[in-house]
Amino acid sequence: MLSPDIILAAVLNGLMNGAIYALIALGLTLVYGVLHIINFAHGATLTAAMFVVFIAFTVFGIDPFVMIPAMALGFFGVGYALQRFVVGPAAQGSDNNVLLITLGLSIMIENGLLAVFHSDTRSIDVPYGFSSFDLGFTFLSVPKVAGFGVSLAVALVLWVILIRTDTGKAIRAVARERMGAELAGIDVEHIFAVTFGLGAATVAIAACLLMPTFYVSPRIGNAFVLVAFTIVVLGGMGSIPGAVTGALIVGIIESVSGLFLDESLGQLGIFILFILVLLLRPTGLFGART
Amino acid sequence: MTKLINRRTLLAGSTMVATTVAMPGILRAAEPPTVKVGVIQPVTGALAYDGQQGQIGAEAAIKAINDAGGIKSLGGAKIEMVFGDARSTPEGGTAEVERMAAAEVSAIVGGFASPICLAASQAASRYDLPYLVDVGVADSIITRGLKNTFRFGPGFGIVAQTGLDNLVKINDAAGKPAKTVVIVHEDGLFGAGLAKLLQAELPKRGFEILDTIAHPTPSRDMSNVALQIKAKNPDLVIPSSYYGEMVLLMRTLQQQHIKPKGIYCILNGAASNFRFVKEFPDAAQYLMDCNHWHDPRKPVAEALRKTVEASGKFWTYNIPMNYSSMVILADAIERAGSTDRLKIIEALNSSTFAGHIMPYGPTKFVGGQNQGAAPVNTQVQAGDIKVIYPTDFADAKVVYPYPA
Numbered sequence: 001m002l003s004p005d006i007i008l009a010a011v012l013n014g015l016m017n018g019a020i021y022a023l024i025a026l027g028l029t030l031v032y033g034v035l036h037i038i039n040f041a042h043g044a045t046l047t048a049a050m051f052v053v054f055i056a057f058t059v060f061g062i063d064p065f066v067m068i069p070a071m072a073l074g075f076f077g078v079g080y081a082l083q084r085f086v087v088g089p090a091a092q093g094s095d096n097n098v099l100l101i102t103l104g105l106s107i108m109i110e111n112g113l114l115a116v117f118h119s120d121t122r123s124i125d126v127p128y129g130f131s132s133f134d135l136g137f138t139f140l141s142v143p144k145v146a147g148f149g150v151s152l153a154v155a156l157v158l159w160v161i162l163i164r165t166d167t168g169k170a171i172r173a174v175a176r177e178r179m180g181a182e183l184a185g186i187d188v189e190h191i192f193a194v195t196f197g198l199g200a201a202t203v204a205i206a207a208c209l210l211m212p213t214f215y216v217s218p219r220i221g222n223a224f225v226l227v228a229f230t231i232v233v234l235g236g237m238g239s240i241p242g243a244v245t246g247a248l249i250v251g252i253i254e255s256v257s258g259l260f261l262d263e264s265l266g267q268l269g270i271f272i273l274f275i276l277v278l279l280l281r282p283t284g285l286f287g288a289r290t
Numbered sequence: 291m292t293k294l295i296n297r298r299t300l301l302a303g304s305t306m307v308a309t310t311v312a313m314p315g316i317l318r319a320a321e322p323p324t325v326k327v328g329v330i331q332p333v334t335g336a337l338a339y340d341g342q343q344g345q346i347g348a349e350a351a352i353k354a355i356n357d358a359g360g361i362k363s364l365g366g367a368k369i370e371m372v373f374g375d376a377r378s379t380p381e382g383g384t385a386e387v388e389r390m391a392a393a394e395v396s397a398i399v400g401g402f403a404s405p406i407c408l409a410a411s412q413a414a415s416r417y418d419l420p421y422l423v424d425v426g427v428a429d430s431i432i433t434r435g436l437k438n439t440f441r442f443g444p445g446f447g448i449v450a451q452t453g454l455d456n457l458v459k460i461n462d463a464a465g466k467p468a469k470t471v472v473i474v475h476e477d478g479l480f481g482a483g484l485a486k487l488l489q490a491e492l493p494k495r496g497f498e499i500l501d502t503i504a505h506p507t508p509s510r511d512m513s514n515v516a517l518q519i520k521a522k523n524p525d526l527v528i529p530s531s532y533y534g535e536m537v538l539l540m541r542t543l544q545q546q547h548i549k550p551k552g553i554y555c556i557l558n559g560a561a562s563n564f565r566f567v568k569e570f571p572d573a574a575q576y577l578m579d580c581n582h583w584h585d586p587r588k589p590v591a592e593a594l595r596k597t598v599e600a601s602g603k604f605w606t607y608n609i610p611m612n613y614s615s616m617v618i619l620a621d622a623i624e625r626a627g628s629t630d631r632l633k634i635i636e637a638l639n640s641s642t643f644a645g646h647i648m649p650y651g652p653t654k655f656v657g658g659q660n661q662g663a664a665p666v667n668t669q670v671q672a673g674d675i676k677v678i679y680p681t682d683f684a685d686a687k688v689v690y691p692y693p694a
Binding site: 002003006009010013017111114118119120121123125129130132138139141213214215217218219220223224227255258259262263264265266267 | 333334335336338339341342477503504505506508509510511512513514515517518520521533534537538541544545546547565569570572573
């Protein structure tokens with residue numbers, strides 16, 4: 001039988017992984033909530049951001065955590081431009097087109113990265129990569145704890161932006177009733193692009209948090225986005241508190257069921273939960289009833 | 291302006307075009323014909339790194355063969371590579387075999403992963419296409435009895451047997467410090483198959499298996515695996531994972547201050563990989579592996595290694611394995627004196643070729659399996675990968691149990 005120490009350590013690990021999942025899920029859920037589309041290029045964006053962090057560290061020696069503001073701003077710009085000048089115009093107003101365009105984008109990004117970087121698995125060796133807090137019963141990785149903090153802070157900032165700022169109100173208005181928002185004078189195309197930009201910014205931050213302890217290869221983003229989809233559905237499509245809560249729950253379930261059932265079977269835990277939520281509460285934990 | 295092109299200029303023009311088009315044909319006729327050889331590797335998808343490394347080896351061999359005058363019995367015919375991406379799936383592999391069969395290749399080399407090799411060699415057998423497996427270790431690749439399928443490297447059974455025997459030797463020589471084992475493995479054909487074999491064989495050799503932990507590929511986190519190892523506190527950890535997960539596991543073990551007496555791998559994805567050793571020398575230190583490795587006594591092998599490293603790539607066993615498979619095939623085509631597929635199969639069956647760069651001795655295929663093929667034991671020592679077994683060409687002594 002496993003000792004309580006190990007289980008507690010697994011829960012803590014799950015929480016820290018969950019916080020990263022939360023960031024990735026935030027971008028997905030935000031774009032879904034406002035544009036009502038699933039952004040299939042989300043994983044590829046994460047991979048691209050991880051490569052940027054990798055290059056910044058290996059070529060210029062910039063620490064991933066220092067990169068966070070620049071990455072967030074830069075990827076916000078990229079996301080904004082993509083939606084405004086590529087996805088939006090090419091979609092011609094049809095959601096089906098958006099799915100295909102984002103899917104196409106992801107294929108282009110992934111294969112572009114594959115052509116440039118080949119499929120090597122790359123990682124960076126930051127000075128604090130192996131430092132840890134000694135809790136007596138376990139060691140908590142310093143970069144992971146920092147990632148946990150940053151992740152929750154970003155979720156909070158995003159929440160405040162949506163609640164307090166005019167742009168946030170406009171985003172919520174467009175999410176609720178697009179035509180009404182347009183009639184009230186909101187530039188819907190601009191809001192779409194801002195939302196897309198915010199989505200890209202969150203994965204860019206996630207990339208900064210992942211790189212000190214993880215590795216990057218041209219397809220790695222998908223490993224995270226699949227679980228992010230689950231989280232978005234679990235938390236309620238479009239809900240920010242839902243994404244955060246859902247991510248932490250998924251992180252813990254994955255970790256603890258991995259401990260008891262094996263890492264491979266541990267993934268089952270997530271999908272059993274997923275099916276249960278779809279059966280019992282299809283709108284998700286925080287989803288709005290329509 | 292009236293007609294710009296009249297009948298006469300059109301005729302003159304088309305004659306010129308026809309001549310130009312025909313010219314390369316005339317030029318080509320002067321050169322010896324080429325021998326088309328298919329190279330299948332998974333260069334996209336989950337196994338892309340290995341596939342690209344394998345491709346390097348195959349291309350280097352083709353270049354060496356062609357630079358040395360091609361296939362002499364065919365008038366110096368150059369080997370022309372027809373490359374196919376297996377996209378890391380068996381279906382991808384079979385699709386490429388179909389394409390290559392249509393492109394009239396004389397033989398196929400590669401596959402890397404066992405599932406791809408199984409599917410691709412089977413597809414090739416329908417066309418009597420000789421198929422040389424570069425790495426794929428699953429025993430069933432050979433035991434199906436396909437006449438077209440050859441494996442130059444050792445199969446899983448031989449590798450596991452050697453790996454276990456050498457583990458016992460290493461442990462006995464050190465005064466049997468290890469009695470308990472935790473097995474960590476990826477949950478695919480390779481990892482799960484190895485784990486099953488270890489579960490059956492280790493108890494017979496006096497080891498107690500405390501736990502067997504499976505994990506998926508890719509894994510987002512190996513903390514749980516590390517926690518379970520910590521909870522069981524084994525003397526020895528035996529991991530069978532691909533590169534990314536193995537590196538994550540070793541980094542997590544270091545970060546969690548988990549130090550077993552030894553980490554012994556069989557066919558591990560990272561333990562014999564210079565990228566890992568260079569990037570995380572502390573996490574990789576003293577890692578032991580029983581794996582494919584080139585013969586350091588052969589100058590061609592060391593020269594190839596230098597060329598690869600000079601081009602900024604890391605040296606992995608895929609390179610000498612593919613290089614060797616390709617030169618063995620070229621030798622068979624040379625002796626067959628023909629691009630006829632059945633004649634090449636016949637020539638492979640009678641091969642005694644020793645000009646390859648693996649430590650196997652002269653080639654001898656029995657039922658498709660090269661009899662001399664065997665793995666070697668390596669250990670990471672101070673940022674380098676050293677051969678510790680077999681002793682006749684080992685360049686270092688094993689460090690075991692790990693110093694505290």
